[in-house]
Amino acid sequence: MSATESIVRIQDLIAGWRPLGYQRLSSGTELYACMPDEEQDVWLHVVFAGMDKARLEQLEKGLGCRLPGLLRSFYRSCGGMSLFGGAFVFAGHHPFGFAAGERALQPLGLVEVNHAIDMFGWRRRDAVVFAVNGWDGSVHVAGMGDTPNEVVRCDRVTGRVIERHADVFACVEARLYRLDSLAMK
Numbered sequence: 001m002s003a004t005e006s007i008v009r010i011q012d013l014i015a016g017w018r019p020l021g022y023q024r025l026s027s028g029t030e031l032y033a034c035m036p037d038e039e040q041d042v043w044l045h046v047v048f049a050g051m052d053k054a055r056l057e058q059l060e061k062g063l064g065c066r067l068p069g070l071l072r073s074f075y076r077s078c079g080g081m082s083l084f085g086g087a088f089v090f091a092g093h094h095p096f097g098f099a100a101g102e103r104a105l106q107p108l109g110l111v112e113v114n115h116a117i118d119m120f121g122w123r124r125r126d127a128v129v130f131a132v133n134g135w136d137g138s139v140h141v142a143g144m145g146d147t148p149n150e151v152v153r154c155d156r157v158t159g160r161v162i163e164r165h166a167d168v169f170a171c172v173e174a175r176l177y178r179l180d181s182l183a184m185k
Contacts, residue, residue: 006169013176017045029105048079048092048107055079055093062111065126068142070149070167080107084179087134090172108132113139122159130168131175138162140171 014032021034021043028049035042051059056075060066067075080092094109110130117129117139127143137156145152145164151171153163165171 006167006173009173010169010176013180014045014047020044025105027105044083044085046082046105046107048081050077051075051079051093059093059110063114063128065128065143067128068148068168070169071128071130071142074168074172080110082107083176084183085134087179088131088175089134090131091129117156120157120159122154131171132156133175140175142168 017032020032021041023031023034023043025031030047030049031043031045032047033044035044056067056072059075066072075092078090081088081090083089089108091110091113092107094106094112110128113132114123114129117123123129123141124144127141129139129141131140133139133153138153139156140151140153142151144154147166149167151165151168152161153165153171154161165174
């Protein structure tokens with residue numbers, strides 16, 4: 001399946017969550033699947049607005065390496081996600097400090113995730129850990145596959161490869177459809 005086909009399938013799945021509740025914040029962040037609570041609405045999915053060139057360059061500076069091409073492309077349209085209540089988290093740009101109001105909602109920090117993984121010693125310097133699976137703690141890595149676009153899912157501690165995807169779009173598509181099918185059971 002091509003990256004374009006994966007993008008369409010991702011967009012279709014996310015659009016299917018709108019009837020469950022939807023809100024777009026002034027920051028461009030989108031909230032899906034509202035679960036009303038006594039005190040406030042709780043959202044099952046958060047998709048952060050894409051990043052501009054300056055923000056991408058800040059990420060690369062913090063990482064100490066250039067983002068792999070397709071991952072960079074992904075970030076242009078999506079600046080991070082927290083899906084299924086944190087079962088799949090796609091890291092993004094997390095500014096230093098704390099904010100109030102709508103700005104308080106920020107993605108998991110990409111730079112911080114990579115620095116945390118570095119303590120285990122298996123991440124290559126030019127590889128980027130961009131997503132975390134909440135259930136088992138495994139991570140998705142761009143830049144460590146057999147091809148420039150391949151993404152591997154690795155054990156967080158050992159770096160052992162668990163799963164492979166042709167690219168970041170195929171990875172996100174597979175994870176979303178897998179979790180969505182489990183949630184619908």
